[in-house]
Amino acid sequence: MTRYTYYPGCTLYTKARNLDLCARKAAEKVGFELVEMPSWNCCGAIYNAASDDLAAQVGPLRNLAKASQLGDKLVTLCAACHNVLKRVADRLSQPGNEVERDRLVAFVDEKFDRPVRVLHYLEVLKNEIGWDKVKEKVTKPLAGLKVASYYGCLMVRPKDVLEFDDPENPQVMDDLMRVLGAVPTRFDFKAECCGGYLVVNRRDVAKSASKKILDNAKAWGAEAIVTTCPLCQYNLDKLRVTTDGSIPVFYFTQLLGVAVGLTQDELGLEHNAGDPAGFLKAKGLL
């Protein structure tokens, strides 16, 4: 079984327990292992675009250095962690940034054994394992469940660095849902902003942003939304229970978990708002 160094990040240990839990279990079912890297620290949370603020790169750099001592790949799951780590790795590998990199490496007092490729869990499924292999492991196909894949802003942008998918019309989660037996629905707001951190001080703005996403998914006939970002999940999920509560918002790993036969306990559904277990039961998936 292929082993990958895995960086969970802080949210996956707290609010987004459900994203992490079934990701690890589902990986074993699909045929790879996530080995959590020791003594990881905060990813930096937001990629710092200022070129003179080196302190903001220290956190992500230390994680990358640690990971480089273990292998040449680092798997992430949270869209925000993925974005920050991948962009810092890219920035420090650019010609002309050697001085910056050397100063940072000296500061964190870590060895950089080799360049590290930051991979998202979805990239591992698609490019390292392959959709055919994933399909073989599906024991409970999602029975035509209509799913809108919501990528948010961080997963696919900026395109040149993330190299993941089309930033305006990403497909990778749609493809996964298809492999799992669900029907990916069309959806106009795949990569729009959920409101992000504005939920802290401008709740109204975040609400209206999230509402557009939920309304549009529903208008296209989606029965559920999947995402890979804890903040997106929080904003959408919180909003929907405070409004009409109609479509549940899952992490993609949860539906992956359902399809490869994880038990209800392993899905961490209690962390989702509303009654996701009831929804899945009604659909005959639990």
Add this chain to the structure above:
Amino acid sequence: MTQDASRLTSDAGNTHAEAPGVDPRAPSVRRVGVFVCHCGINIAGVVKIPEVLERVGKLPGVVVTKDYKYCCSDPGQQMIRDSIKDDRLDRVVVACCSPTLHETTFRNACDEAGLNPYLCEIANIREQCAWVTEDKDEATTKACGIVRTTLTKVVHDQPLEALTVPINKRALVVGAGIAGIQAALDIANAGYEVVLVEKEPSIGGHMAQLSETFPTLDCSQCILTPRTVETGRHPKIKLMTYSEIDSVAGYVGNFKVKIRQKARYVDFKTCTGCGACLEKCPGRTEAWFERGLVRGKAIYRLLPQAVPNRPVIDAKSCLYLTKGKCGVCAKVCPTGAIRYDDTDKFVEEEVGAIVLATGYELFDATKLGSYGFGLVPDVIDGLAFERLLSASGPTSGEVKRPSDGKTPKKIVFVQCAGSRDSTTGMPYCSKICCMYTAKQAILYRHRVHDGEAVICYIDVRTPGKGFEEFYKRATDDGIKYLRGKVSKIYRQGDKVVVWAADTLAGRKVELEADMVVLATAVIANPDGVALARKLKTQIDSHGFMTEAHPKLRPVETLTAGFFLAGCGQGPKDIPETVAQASAAAAKVLAMFGNTRLTHSPTTAEVDEEICVGCGYCERTCAYDAVKVDPARKKAVVNAALCEGCGACAVACPSGAMTHKNFTKKAIFEMADSF
């Protein structure tokens, strides 16, 4: 010298008669004149000309050095002509701009002074030196090096005679849109035969789809049909519709073209174009001409005014051809013109010149993920809106939106949908969209008086006669212009929502419209791109065919005998297309005005004593100019086809293949001398 001395028949060796005991034909006893051009300050501003003259003057073989402010001018050329006579020069080096600009100029000057033109060489000290070097001393040294290298070559040069080939005075025009039609008519009206090939069943191209044309608003059909009818009836034009170019062999003046005439399943001679079959056919297909607004029939013609006015059957959607059932068209045809057993036919034509008028297509807007095209039925492209506006379109000119047939009360027009965007791979301006969008908005308001038109734009570009006034007319008419790029288009209920920006007011704008029209980027017609690749004529990174010179040879290509007209060369409007098509025709006619064509003699040649017929040269040649004679096992160069690129001489493992005036010995000496 690798060349056989017996070949040097007219060498100007007589000037060395006074040097006894020295072979007058040896490169070491040449009398070379070096002429250094200032090119205003282009060269003289960087290169120290007096120093170049002094250093070059000391080189062996140089008998005279001169400089002049503009050597290409008449006095400059006279200086060279005089010097050839006065100083008894037998070789000339002109240190100036690129040979692509003035090699011919200076060679002609030498010819006039009695020196074989191929004994004159250009040392490019402008593009390759002065323009790219900042330091004056460095530039001067480099210029001396370039002159010295050219000098090393020129002493090896042999006099050559230009080749001449006969011309077949028939032209092929590929594509019968307005560009091809215009070029064909101009050539035919001058009395020469034209073969006009069109891949669609009838001629007229995209112009036949348009409603009215900017900036005069005259009806596209009304101005086009006289031309299509004239083309169809012209005794000198052989019209081949529903046909494609399969291959082109030969060379300028003497092309052999193989044309594939696609199976039409209708005998054009028997068919009268009555249209009975069109009414009864139950087969359904995509109608590209109507831009997907309606479904077409399996037997179809593009429009009622089609030239030729004969239908064809789309084999993929015909029930009889796919399932063996139906056959209704054959039953109702009063003349028995249906031929279900029709097959593709190949026709060979011989022509002397080819006009490539392959036209454009619109970029597939489904690739613009955020604009909803293909997902939202009421988001359409500019050509589809032309069909809605056209009196011969699916709605007879009434503006009705595709989803429910209602009259849209508010339309948002989105300019630069794909154009001017490096992330889509189309950083260029599509040129026609600003004007046709203004036109479409005006026409929409003519049809729907209480309709609201909003145009989202980045810049409005109106460089054309009457264009700015037309744009003013649009703004005066109450059409709203909103400056900012549209970021997203999606459906909400029965409305289409457009996220735009008003950058002049500095705010985000959300518009609710009944319909959205995308001014999608103009791209080179993919079939034209494929043809250009097949013909090995140059295209740019976007697939547009490349002209020989962007300013001075805009309708010629670097492949002799190929000419360009219309949007296949780059986006352009109808007046510009027609002008370019007439220009291409004029170039063809200028060529047909000669009885024979000259061709540069600096081609490849084979030493048959050495050649073993391995065929490396044949595989290397991009112009099909070298073939191995299988009987004699020797490579044979077709000098008329050879462009003198030298690739075969490089590929030849035995050294049998050489390039006239570019021998290996000369090249090695040039490299050593630099």
